[in-house]
Amino acid sequence: MxxxxxxxxxxxxxxxxxxxxxxxxxxxxxxxxxxxxxxxxxxxxxxxxxxxxxxxxxxxxxxxxxxxxxxxxxxxxxxxxxxxxxxxxxxSMTKAFTAMSILKLRDEGRLALDDPADRYVPELRGWTYPTSDSPRITIRDLLTHSAGFVTDDPWGDRQQVLSQTAFTAILKAGVPFTRAPEMRHEYANLGYAILGRVIANITKAPYRSFVEQRLLTPLGMTASGxxxxxxxxxxxxxxxxxxxxxxxxxxxxxxxxxxxxxxxxxxxxxxxxxxxxxxxxxxxxxxxxxxxxxxxxxxxxxxxxNNAAVFHRYATDGDKQCPGTVSYGMGWRIIGDCxxxxxxxxxxxxxxxxxxxxxxxxxxxxxxxxxxxxxxxxxxxxxxxxxxxxxKGVIARRAEPVSRDLATFYTAAQTVWSAGTVDALQGRVAMNFPMDRTAANWAKVLAETKAKSGACETTAPITAEEAMSGTFTWKCEKGSIEGTVLLAPTKPITLQALGFAFEGKD
The missing domain is CATH 3.40.710.10 (DD-peptidase/beta-lactamase superfamily)
Known part of the structure; x- marks a missing residue:
């Protein structure tokens, strides 16, 4: 038509x-x-x-x-x-639902991600692997497309209507490998179809029943299926x-x-x-x-x-924008973007x-x-x-909350700058801190840095990178101070590093 x-x-x-x-x-x-x-x-x-x-x-x-x-x-x-x-x-956005179903079964103790897949799909037990030292395919291999199967987008898409009986016959006959499992990522629909069989065999019900009853229905996705x-x-x-x-x-x-x-x-x-x-x-x-x-x-x-690769954004002129990384997680591509x-x-x-x-x-x-x-x-x-x-500012990165400990040591950093010494940190630093720079050298460096910067406005808030580290920027007469606070993994909390880097005006 x-x-x-x-x-x-x-x-x-x-x-x-x-x-x-x-x-x-x-x-x-x-x-x-x-x-x-x-x-x-x-x-x-x-x-x-x-x-x-x-x-x-x-x-x-x-x-x-x-x-x-x-x-x-x-x-x-x-x-x-x-x-x-x-x-x-x-x-293929369905794969995220399949992966979540597998993780739910894991949470319930009904499988482990590193279990061999043939524990749950017996038709896989007679397969001939490409080499004698090939590992058996695991649930994790199927989730991350690293089972050694060939890319099968055009073929796999047309298998949607395949009957369960016909699929069983395919699995019993075995499939050819393009490489040994766990060597690299290669997108394979077959692997996720096998995960559907894993879910069905464990739950003793059709795959779709688990997704519809345990994910769609609780979320109120009543029109979907x-x-x-x-x-x-x-x-x-x-x-x-x-x-x-x-x-x-x-x-x-x-x-x-x-x-x-x-x-x-x-x-x-x-x-x-x-x-x-x-x-x-x-x-x-x-x-x-x-x-x-x-x-x-x-x-x-x-x-x-696994097997991270360079990623260029899908956007218009994405190849001219900052490159990132891409790997495959569990039902999602995981991208690191600047x-x-x-x-x-x-x-x-x-x-x-x-x-x-x-x-x-x-x-x-x-x-x-x-x-x-x-x-x-x-x-x-x-x-x-x-x-x-x-x-346009409609979306913005969420601000990391400043922890109480980070705020406390930022206040101490402001005191150190004002006094020109690290005396205020007495008894509050990690053992590496005085070894990395003596108190006398701290006084020398602080004096030199303050001479370069001139008077600074030190009331700007600290920006948390996480609970135990943060950065701050102070505007100064002759430029700015780019500062860092890094806490140590100790109890009580101590300071392991403090930085005041001067950047002059252009």
Missing amino acids: RFKGILLAIMASAMPVPLLAQTAEPAAANDPAAFDTEINAILTKWMAENHIPGMVFGMVKDGRLAYVKGEGVQDLFAKRPVTPDTLFRIA FDVLAHPKDKRAVGYRWENDAWAEEPTMKDGAFNAMGGLEVSATDYAKWLAFIVSAWPPRDGADTGPAKRATVRQVMRGV DYGTVLAHGGGYPGYGSHVMVLPEYGVAFFALTNRTYSGPSQPVWDIAALLRA
Whole structure:
């Protein structure tokens, strides 16, 4: 079935969904709605360039879907507009739910991450490994895509409808390896399909039952699930592919044996609840732990990362921006970014659908976008909008609280500077402190530094890097003092290092 010559018409007549909590009052400067025009321009430009029938973009902040925008249509025939309740297959973003299910089973004592996978999937026991010294594949290997399987995106995507009986036959026959396990990361849908079988065998119920009952239902994701054929047709985004300058409808793939790697269908409204749960795990803190998984368990998705590589942002001109690192954790790509710090990200590519998610734990926000065109991963607009909202001050890195001990020793540092000696630290320093610089030399260095800087305003607050270290900046007549306070791992708390570095004016 083909649909020619209607892309521009759809883009022109697209009905953007009203923002959540939208009012007649102008949006505040820290409200993403204040930048609706810029966000809309990013989305519509990308959609036109990539032939996207429909798309929804969302931002999760403060535990809710703080901004949502639908563009285009979910069905080219009926021309129903995309809304926050339109259902999209999220493809490989399903893997995060599978990984969380495995971690929940670990928390319950029903498996260990370093258990051999064949303990739970007996069909793997007869496999021939590539070398005689190859280790047996573990649950952790499957989670981190380091089991030695070949990349299988095009093949794996079409296995969604595979029956459990047929999957059992594949496993019994064994699979070829591209290398020995644990040698490197190589993305393999097969590994997550096996994890689905692990979950099913341990729980003695279908994989989807565990995810739906233990994750989706507690989070109130009532519209989402794996049995897409049972979902209301008027709510589902029809999947299309673009070829020969025309749209062709992709066949709807029913729930099958590879659902653990990519079968989940969600709405933006529902998916935001999942992301709010993920974001809420940071920072570590006291208090009730009421989610479907413990906060500490959620944070562990960053563990198990392996074979780090250089990362260039998915954003426009991302290769010209500061490079970072990327590794694979458990159902998430873990990125180290110069501006955002730690980023949890993942894409989803599927016949008829494309998606992307970006979680910024240090900012307390998450962004996502879902589309209904084959392999149309919207990573570029997601990262571009994140950059826009960061530049506009809508999102900002969370400030680390200053601990009582750090505040106490910062006060001591101010006294040291004022007095020109370290006498105020008597009995409060770690054993290395006087060995690294004598009291006499401290007095000499302080006098020399104060002569270079001139009078300084020393009332600026200290910025905590963590509970036991921090930095401060004092403005001075001739430049500035860049200071550091580092506490020692002792009880009682002592000071292990103190720094006053002068930087002259340009």
